[in-house]
Each structure stands twice: as C-alpha cells, then as structure tokens.
Amino acid sequence: MIELIERASAFRERTAIKSNFQTYTYNQLLKVSEHVGINLLNGKKDLNGDRIAFLVPPGFGHACIQWGIWRAGGIAVPLCEKHPLPSINYVIDDSEASTIVYSKEFETLLTPFFDMPEIHFVPSEEIGDQQGSLPDIQMERSALILYTSGTSGSPKGVVTTHNNIQNQITTLTGSWAWSKNDHVLNVLPLHHVHGLINMLGCALWSGACCEFLPEFSAKEVFEIFCKQEVNVFMAVPTIYFKLIACYNQLPASEQQNISKHLQTFRLMVSGSAALPVSILEQWEQVSGHTLLERYGMTETGMAISNPYHGERKPGYIGQPLPGVEIRLAGENNVVIAEGLPGEIQIKGANVFKEYWNKPKETSHAFTSDGWFKSGDIAVFEDGSYKILGRSSVDIIKSGGYKISALEIEEILRTHPKINDCSVVGIPDDEWGEVIGASLILESNDFDIEQLKEWLKERLPGYKIPRRYIVQDELPKNVMGKVTKNELKKIFIKG
Ligand code: MLC
Numbered sequence: 001m002i003e004l005i006e007r008a009s010a011f012r013e014r015t016a017i018k019s020n021f022q023t024y025t026y027n028q029l030l031k032v033s034e035h036v037g038i039n040l041l042n043g044k045k046d047l048n049g050d051r052i053a054f055l056v057p058p059g060f061g062h063a064c065i066q067w068g069i070w071r072a073g074g075i076a077v078p079l080c081e082k083h084p085l086p087s088i089n090y091v092i093d094d095s096e097a098s099t100i101v102y103s104k105e106f107e108t109l110l111t112p113f114f115d116m117p118e119i120h121f122v123p124s125e126e127i128g129d130q131q132g133s134l135p136d137i138q139m140e141r142s143a144l145i146l147y148t149s150g151t152s153g154s155p156k157g158v159v160t161t162h163n164n165i166q167n168q169i170t171t172l173t174g175s176w177a178w179s180k181n182d183h184v185l186n187v188l189p190l191h192h193v194h195g196l197i198n199m200l201g202c203a204l205w206s207g208a209c210c211e212f213l214p215e216f217s218a219k220e221v222f223e224i225f226c227k228q229e230v231n232v233f234m235a236v237p238t239i240y241f242k243l244i245a246c247y248n249q250l251p252a253s254e255q256q257n258i259s260k261h262l263q264t265f266r267l268m269v270s271g272s273a274a275l276p277v278s279i280l281e282q283w284e285q286v287s288g289h290t291l292l293e294r295y296g297m298t299e300t301g302m303a304i305s306n307p308y309h310g311e312r313k314p315g316y317i318g319q320p321l322p323g324v325e326i327r328l329a330g331e332n333n334v335v336i337a338e339g340l341p342g343e344i345q346i347k348g349a350n351v352f353k354e355y356w357n358k359p360k361e362t363s364h365a366f367t368s369d370g371w372f373k374s375g376d377i378a379v380f381e382d383g384s385y386k387i388l389g390r391s392s393v394d395i396i397k398s399g400g401y402k403i404s405a406l407e408i409e410e411i412l413r414t415h416p417k418i419n420d421c422s423v424v425g426i427p428d429d430e431w432g433e434v435i436g437a438s439l440i441l442e443s444n445d446f447d448i449e450q451l452k453e454w455l456k457e458r459l460p461g462y463k464i465p466r467r468y469i470v471q472d473e474l475p476k477n478v479m480g481k482v483t484k485n486e487l488k489k490i491f492i493k494g
C-alpha cells in the first residue's frame, strides 16, 4: 500500500493541483491516476517493475501519470521536456523503458522512436476510464528512476523505492511544518527531486495545493505571489537572483505591493546549489524573509537543513534532518575530527537503492559499512554544516543543474574540427557556475556560433558551454593530466 496515495482519500474535496489556469481536487487525482494505472496494466495483474517513461508538461497530468504508474506496479521514469532527442533517447534506452506515455505536443519530437517494436506508446490524451483492479504495492518496491550526472561521462539512473520516497517526504513535512492549508508555487522541472519530492510530493502528502507555472518567468511569479494564495516557495539560488533583478527594475509602488504580499508567506527555501550570502541578504530586503537553505542530492533527497524555527545561519546548510545520519570523512573513509573538512557521508531510509543496471557504480558510491559518499566537502562549526566545495572538479552546478564536464567533453571530441578539449565550471553570480570550454582546433576555420547550434542538437540547453577559449595546448601536469584549476584561472582572468 502506497501511503502517499492512500492518504489522498482524506482530502478528497480539497484542491491538489493548480495548472493551466484550472484547479484539480484530490478526488480527481485519485480517479484519473486509477484510470492511468488500469490502462497501463492492459489486462495484466501487475507491471512488476516495468519502467514507464513519460513526457508530459508539469501539472495535473504529470501527477496522474506518476501515481498511475505506481498504482499499476511500474517504475516511473520522468523525461525532461527541454531535452533534445539524444538525451531523451539515452534515458529511454538506459532505463529499458517498456512504455512511453506522452502528451500530443511531444509527438513530433518522439516520432523517430515510433517504429521501435519493443516500446509501447500511449498518448496521455487517449487514456480512457477503463474498469479493472489494481495490485497491492509493497513499500520496498522500486518506484522512481531520476537521472543525475556523475563523475563518469553518462548520467546514471538513481532508483528509489516507495519507502525511500516516503522518508524523503516525511522528514521535510515534519521539519518544515507542512499542513493542508499550504499552497506552494512550483516553477522547477519534475525530473529532479527539488520540484518532484520537495514541492509536489510534500504538498500531496499534506493535503496541500501545488500550483505549477510551466516555465519560469520572474514577472509571472510576482503576479502569482500578489494573488495571495501562495504561502510557500522553493527555488534554486539562480531563480532568487533573477527575481531580485526583476524586482529592482520595477517602479517603487509595484515593489511595495510585492513586498507586502511576500511578508505573509510561511516559508521560503533555497537549495540545489550554494546560496550566496549576498542573495540571501537582498532577498531579505525584498521579502522580509531569511531564506531557509538546505542541502540534498538526487540519491538521498534532503539531508541537512537550517531550522524552520530557530536561527538560519547565512552561508551554512544547517543540521541533519530527522532520520538522516551524517558524518564527515577523510582519507579511506575515516571520520575526521570536528572542525576539519571532510566528505559528507549519509545514511538513512532516505538513501536510494541503486544506480539502475550499474552494480559497480552502486557499490563504489557506498563505504564498506553502508555510508553513501556524496562527493561534497563540508566542515562542521558552531553547530552547523558549511559546504566548502566538491571532491571532483568534473562536477559543475549551473542554475541548480548538476552537469558532468566529462559528458560535454565526450560530445565536443566527436566534432570533426575539435582535436581535444577540456570543460570546467567558472564561478558566476547568476548561475552559480557557467560552463567554460577550452578547445584545441584542427584549423582556424572555426565558428563558435555554429558549434553552439551543433551542440543544441546533442545536449540540453543548460549543458551547453557559455564561454570558450581556443588554446594551442591544454594546461597539463607532469602526469599529462589536464590541470583544470589552472584552466579555471585562465577563464576567470578573462
Ligand atoms: C539557461 N541559460 C543559461 C543556463 N541555462 N546560461 C548560462 N548557464 C545556464 N545554466 C540561458 C539560455 O541559454 C537562455 O539564453 C536564457 O538563459 C534563458 O534560458 P531558459 O532555459 O529559458 O532558462 P530559464 O527558464 O530562465 O532557466 C533558469 C532556471 C533553470 C533557473 C529556471 O535553469 C532551472 O529550472 N533550474 C533548476 C534545475 C533544478 O531543478 N535543479 C534541481 C536538481 S535536484 P538566451 O541567450 O537564449 O536568452 C538537486 C538536489 C537538491 O540539486 O538539493 O535539490
């Protein structure tokens, strides 16, 4: 029995979701997700862990399909609507999806797959209200695969069970005092935990309302804030940066109006990347709120958080959430003395089950005594954790997205005019980091704008380097390894 779905019966008449200017109740969510489940079963008793990929816009339909897959015993694999075909292909292929549920607006994008006989295609608009029964689902079963970039080139599928997801949700609903009277505005994509678990999952667990804006727009966010329905907001630091920039352009009367409405909010959270103290302070001026900064990962959900009640320390991520064990480890996974920097390692029922079809990577991600190795370096001081950086220079965080430098390098090297390359993250006020690429070219006859167009067909927009330099050779150490920190300095110097 999936408790998240069972609980919805207690909130039947309440609004669960607001999307596309329409409101949908928990009753509708239960009914439509039941139909989705029965349609997917198509006469079978249980999907028995089949991977069902789905490509639909964020909103009511997305939630119904996710719940429908779960109710039929499948594993939900949300696809990203902004991804180009090769990225979508990778996820479908890697997850070995048996079915793709899609909304008609993505039909053209998916056309190249339609002749794959092993995949069943279901247009979401054609799901009817078939009668039938649904299986009983055990909480230990795998529920979700979200793709995340790692230190290896290609993204890995992070498998979480219903039990993991419930733990990731309830640690937040308890710690951040969610209630059925909450109304969260969700502007983040639903193929990552920030939008999917922290907002949609927590709202639906609580009987609250999750409102969607299909695309982020600072102006529209402020307009919705001023309607006085939303009382909870969560976003990545880049979004707060963009909101502040938009606010600063507005006439004083509009600023006052927005600020007045923001004062009435219950909770405002920042996460997925380091929140610069300058953004926290400017948002305090705009809204009267000290942002609650928390730390998490696709593999663990949220792990460390500043308190809901109590002091939120600028520049710090806070304390372990209830049910989450945290330690800082040094060389050979030995716990380090307090005050020294070490890798954040995490244990708890929130921690994922495995990387899909990657037993070696899964075992490499854990210590021999079962701690998940985050790759993030932190220090514990004055009762709070502070992130200092990452153990790998090949992981970039831009706009809250985790990006593997190696994945981009691999693609760049397939370009006929690029002999070699190296990709790094360059500090940036708006994006956290922007991607920089150093290129070693076959000849001088090369156009960067054409390269960007070429990359757009192969990579999602947020993985396309924004800054380029052309070098005769890459900076390397005596072992012949590219010294990425040197390269970063070259970019920073400009
Ligand atoms: C887009 N642009 C970028 C960029 N992304 N420029 C530099 N770096 C980037 N990363 C440029 C585009 O090329 C375009 O430029 C312009 O910005 C607008 O593009 P867009 O795609 O429309 O951007 P926008 O919608 O404004 O997107 C910004 C954003 C988005 C912040 C809303 O990046 C986003 O949704 N980020 C959140 C990702 C997320 O959910 N992460 C959570 C992972 S889970 P031009 O010139 O064409 O106009 C996780 C765990 C945890 O991390 O702890 O939560």
Ligand code: AMP
Residues within 6 Å of the ligand: 148, 149, 270, 271, 272, 273, 274, 275, 293, 294, 295, 296, 297, 298, 299, 317, 374, 376, 387, 390, 397, 400, 401, 402
């Ligand atoms: P993802 O794999 O997309 O889930 O991203 C997880 C990574 O985001 C973590 O390993 C951290 O590097 C980063 N992250 C999340 N929250 C924070 C935060 N508050 N401060 C700094 N980094 C963060």
